[in-house]
Amino acid sequence: MSGDGPTLSVCNLETHFFTRDGVAKAVDNVSFDVDKGEIMGLVGESGSGKSVTGFSILGLVDPPGEVVGGQVLFNGHDLVGLDDEQMQKLRGNRIAMIFQDPMMTLNPVLRVDTQMIETVLAHDKSISKNEARQRSRDALGQVGIPSPDERLKAYPHQFSGGMRQRVAIAIALLNKPDLIIADEPTTALDVTIQGQILYEAQKLCRETGTAMIWITHDLAVVAGLVDKICVMYAGRIVEQGAISDVLDNPVHPYTVGLLGSVPGHNTRGERLYQIPGMTPSLLNLPTGCAFQARCPRADEACTAEPNITQPLADRNIRCFHPHLQEAAE
Amino acid sequence: MMTPQNAMLEVKDLTKNFVKRLDMAGKIAQRLGSNIREETVHAVDSVSFTIEKGEVVGLVGESGCGKSTLGRMIAGILPPTAGGISFKGVEFTAMTQEEGEAAALAIQMIFQDPFASLNPRMRVEDIIGEASVIHGMTDLKERSDYVGDMMERVGLGREYIRRYPHQFSGGQRQRIGIARALAVQPEFLVCDEAIAALDVSIQAQVINLFMDLREDLDLTYLFISHDLSVVEHISDRVVIMYLGRIVETAPTDELFDKPNHPYTTALLNEVPRLDQRGIEYEPVSGEIPSPLDPPPGCHFHPRCPHVTDRCTIEVPVLREIAPGRLSACHLNDQ
Structure with a gap:
């Protein structure tokens, strides 16, 4: 393990899906870093490539998808091109994933303790079954499940939705990973339960120094939780920066539109800003900026590929006509 | 309770x-002496409220609180x-058959899942036009024009009239569902999580559509949602439910500025908001109890900080x- 660098550094990652109708660039030249103990929000609408980015890091992209370029440096080692055996040593051990549906993680016919002990022993043969049980119990306690000793003996169907998601998080934590990728983990949960999960996630990252990528479509969720944010559109990161900077002074027209279309306290009785049109098909993207057809600022310049620029300190965007005037005011 | 003039x-x-x-x-x-009993879920438990003409009432609650069941009863499905x-x-049960049919037409429902609520084997023209032909809003000869008008009203091009639902995106399908409801010229719409399945930018488009329709067609809405920010944006008045009972109702501004019931307060604290950064979450403890076996007294008491x-x-009585x-x-009595 190397010392000071970021826990995860994704450089120019490209994941393409080779379908019968053509090549879909689901992840197109995506780069970001996540430091120790940092929470990064990866935000986008459906089909923007945010989940595929998460899957690509873990090497979980199935054919016809393929990681065709770029690097995923985890503690300094490139994960792209590792064989299955090497990846399996990392998955569930150094890198864990939490899915939207906890039943994707849990096996419905096995008791929770069986599944948890198996996870521990799969990566650490030196410890006894009893120690593994002890560690499972502690992990359940850590995510706020009452009476963990009894709950270990329960089956997944005996838990409520929020509790199941906690069990899934506890399993992710078992081997004290350096990185957790959370893919919409609270989308299916109720507001008060979501608050509890966000609280646990935040506490864990602060206390254990685990880095986290929180994938979501909900800007309001990441606003309170994350340290920095990447906004994705049609496979590309269009804007990235510190969370307060981006939310207070968005400069990419897509981010501006997205923030304007969130209803809430200040918008009561007014019309919401609406981004016209709909998300384009990845198989049929226009040349140049993918957002041009829906963008109020688009002109001929946008038919060329926008490169990453840094118009403000610590802010990367892909746009020829950013909202810089507004941001300066 | 107030007695509204034009409820x-x-x-x-x-x-x-x-x-x-x-x-x-x-x-x-x-029979053999086991203590198995029939299980009863009190999905909606003695709920009373009124909706005035032209009003948008938001009905908020977490899963299992009975909000959808309530909406379905109002729409006459249950x-x-x-x-x-x-x-x-006029009471539903006291209506003559004609009155009942008129009421059933006047109250239309829009569903959450735009994929499950449209028949995949029917063309858009039939989906939107079927009911209006049967009920005499139009006839077979003019159906295409009528359906085309409805589609334009909800922001769909009339050239799509011969298509099937699978040829549309989620947001467009939800518009088809809205057009189907509008085609029978309703006065009252029950929207059950009607925008929950849509992407943020599409959500904004549909919310704006609902607000435009309200003005153009003088519609009244019951807007059922778990999303407080959407409800705050669209409603005039909010009804909060917890485990089958109404815990609080108030005009939107007052409710969001000064919630009275501890559950409302907790709910408002938990809503993620754009203007909150790096907050320390202080969650409400405990789970939502099973509606099969709700706690006695006030349903919220196991999770309430002021119990x-x-x-x-x-x-506690709603007063x-x-x-x-x-x-x-009960805190209001002190």
Whole structure:
């Protein structure tokens, strides 16, 4: 393990899906870093490539998808091109994933303790079954499940939705990973339960120094939780920066539109800003900026590929006509 | 409770229980002395409120609180176990057949899942036009024009009239669902999580559409949602439900500025907001209890920070605490 660098550094990652109708660039030249103990929000609408980015890091992209370029440096080692055996040593051990549906993680016919002990022993043969049980119990306690000793003996169907998601998080934590990728983990949960999960996630990252990528479509969720944010559109990161900077002074027209279309306290009785049109098909993207057809600022310049620029300190965007005037005011 | 002058819809002591009947094995086990019983879910428990003409009422609650069941009873899809619903001053049960049919047409429902609520084997023209031909809003000759007008009203091009649902995106399908409801010229729309399945940018488009339709067609809405920010944006008045009961109702501004019931307060604290950064979450403890076995007294008492002995025994009554504001909490008596 190397010392000071970021826990995860994704450089120019490209994941393409080779379908019968053509090549879909689901992840197109995506780069970001996540430091120790940092929470990064990866935000986008459906089909923007945010989940595929998460899957690509873990090497979980199935054919016809393929990681065709770029690097995923985890503690300094490139994960792209590792064989299955090497990846399996990392998955569930150094890198864990939490899915939207906890039943994707849990096996419905096995008791929770069986599944948890198996996870521990799969990566650490030196410890006894009893120690593994002890560690499972502690992990359940850590995510706020009452009476963990009894709950270990329960089956997944005996838990409520929020509790199941906690069990899934506890399993992710078992081997004290350096990185957790959370893919919409609270989308299916109720507001008060979501608050509890966000609280646990935040506490864990602060206390254990685990880095986290929180994938979501909900800007309001990441606003309170994350340290920095990447906004994705049609496979590309269009804007990235510190969370307060981006939310207070968005400069990419897509981010501006997205923030304007969130209803809430200040918008009561007014019309919401609406981004016209709909998300384009990845198989049929226009040349140049993918957002041009829906963008109020688009002109001929946008038919060329926008490169990453840094118009403000610590802010990367892909746009020829950013909202810089507004941001300066 | 206030007696509104022009109540569009009045719900009184409305109750819906779902009973899980015993199967053969269960009945035999019961005969043999096992303590298996029929299980009853009190999905909606003696709920009363009114909606005035032209009003948008937001109905908020977490899963299992009975908000969808309530919406379905109002739309006439589910029969109530007890209590009554009056539309324009006439009880559903007291209506003649013609009146009943007119009310059923005037109250239309828009569903959450735009994929499940459209018949995949029907063309858009048939989906939107079928009911309006049967009910005489148009005839077969003019159906295409009529459906085309409806589609344009909800922001779809009339050239798509011959297409099937699978040829549309989620947002467009939701518009088809709205057009289908509008085609029978309703006065009252029950929207059950109608925008929950849509992407943020599409959500904004559909919310704006609902607001435009309200102005153009003078519609009244019951807007059922778990999303408080959407409800805050669109509603005039908000009704909060917890485990089958109404815990608080108030005009939107007052409710969001000064919630009265501890559950409302907790709910508002938990809503993620754009203007909150790096906050320390302080979650409400505990789970939502099972509606099969709700706690006695006030349903919220196991999770309430202000719980007293009285809360565990006596059910708090929903009563007026300020003009237009109702809350069901014992704390208001002190």
